[in-house]
Amino acid sequence: MAASGTDRMVVVPKQNYHMHRVRNKTSDLLYSIFRYALVIGISFIILYPLFLKVSVAFKDKQDIYNPTIYMIPQHFTLDNIRLAAQVMDYLPLLANTLLFVTITTLLTAISCALAGYGFARFSFPGSNVLFVLVILTILVPTSTLMVPMYLHFRSFDFMGIIQLFTGKNGINLLNTYWPSMITAATAGGLKAGLFIYIFRQFFKGMPKEIEEAALIDGAGGFKTFARIMLPNAISPLITVILFSFVWQYNDTFYSALFMSESPLISLKVASLPAQANQLIPQLMGFGSNSGIKADPNYVAMIVDTGILLAIAPLIILYLFVQRYFVESIERSGVVG
Amino acid sequence: MRTIRLSLKSRRALLGLAFISPWLVGFIFLFATPLLQSIRFSLSNLSVAPGGYVLDFVGFKNFKDALLVDATFNRILVDSVGAMLLNVPMILFFSLFTATLLNQKFRGRTMARAIFFLPVILASSAVAAAESAGLINLMGDASAVDAAADGGASFNVVSIVRMLADVGLPMAYVDYIVEAIMRIYEIISSSGVQILIFLAALQSVPGSMYEVAKIEGATAYESFWKITFPMVSPLILTNVIYTIIDSFAGSPVTQAIYQTAFKTQNFGLSSAMSWLYTLVIGLVLIVVGWVLSRRVHYN
16 A cells, blocks of 8 residues: 555664564565465466367377377477367357357347446336346346246247237247347346346446436437446446356357257357267268277367367457456446 | 426436336346246146147146155255355355455556456356366266366375364364365356455455554554455355355256256256245345345445
8 A cells, every 4th residue: 555655653662673674574575475376376277277278279199198298299280270170160150159149248238238227317116126126137047937938939929919910829939049139138138137237336326417417408318328328337338248248158058048059159169079079080081980989089189179269269359358357347336 | 299298207207217128028028927937837737739838737746746756856956055055155265365365466466367357258167068078088987087086186185184184173174175175276267256346345445444554553464354354245245145146057956957848848847946946045045145234344
């Protein structure tokens, strides 16, 4: 803290003063060594699996059985990456996933910001009860809603409108992107309750005078929101967009439930080991019925490389935004 | 054109309703309705028919089946609630400790923060599944993986247990600490959000309080317990609740519920299981919230 220069202004007898200073210095030094040991240790635990995967990704097949190699491979190769990308059908898969995740993230951010603002600044009959219900949506486990949601989207029909016009039993939206889009647009997607809470806390903390000024200048409610409130809400927006993006990217629960056959990275990764086992002999030039099985160690290598390919976009994204990420949370008013 | 004259107050109310309307529609059709349906399903025998489903009311049979007939559900439920109760204090302790650490000024702090929050980005059940499957591939079957994991770490554990026991700690504590050390990666990777919440709380503690304490001659230890801890204590409750809810996501119970619904097509039993789970979690949340909220210091 800023007062560290004045901290020993206590009246100390002259002859003791030097000893105090020396003792303080050594204890400070010991503490900072201890702190670095801890920080570096924990960082190592976090980064080690990642380093291991990077090392495996560039390692040649013949290096697997060489016990003298630690981390840095002797024979560099890009074959693993090429093979893993082939098994996963990587580039189209990535493009598709990024498009899907970006759209759901934006929809979630918009709908949650609207709801958060509505709850923070307006009082209408039942507004407190409704906000308690927002909290309830955070608390109820998603598995409770799983079966009804599944059946609901299997024959989707909004208030019987489709049956009214066509006489059919609704449309099957499973294995399309609509279920996720609809839940995201209605602020009901992954952890949306938490996002609404974050936005509400932030908007509550903003001075009311801003809106009153806008009102006097003749701006309507939505214009005030879009032009004045939202541009000021950068930090909760970053928080929500990042969390929503990452959680959607990693999500297997909803994607497996609604679109088990869609090309999404999270689903592909989960089935990667089985696929690798099946495809590698073929890709290496053996027929599919030749009965030849790939070396399990090699399959494990490809699986690891595939996992690295799957998380690489997130890591790259994180490298760019981590500064804003930490700072925005500190200021976003997550703290009530 | 005729306009309806509304008072400012009711105009504001309507505007507010307009802002929350997307959420409200979603809540009614995609949360409340499924929630009620799920109760109905849990009390019925559901069979899927073309273009819909048929319900036969069976009363509490599904609940009885889940608890008394199903071979594993009992055990999985008790196990995962037990694991959660063990995990919550560990995660909480670790995240408060780490947040205090990261809140101090030292060279390389930005980088340390970036690394410590990496697990938030990378925590993915899909990756975890693929990793263990990759290992199984390598080892032949799952029990070999467990054995290998135990074997690899057993040497450290014995020495740690000896050391702690020599210090004179009761065995129960030793067990707990050793378990925490064994699962350090798991704990680190599931405490990212909690660290962020604590860090935000620590930033909001006014620095002048520490200065005053220092002038008064308080040690770092004293100022932690007298200033830092009371100031972040409201967030402990938040974090406990977040941690408990977060433990739903990949828990074996959720998987069992999913399997029952979509592998064995027993939707009624699955709904009953999920309601039992919800009730247990709700009970835990109420008890924990009640106990903690009496001890929390609000300013």
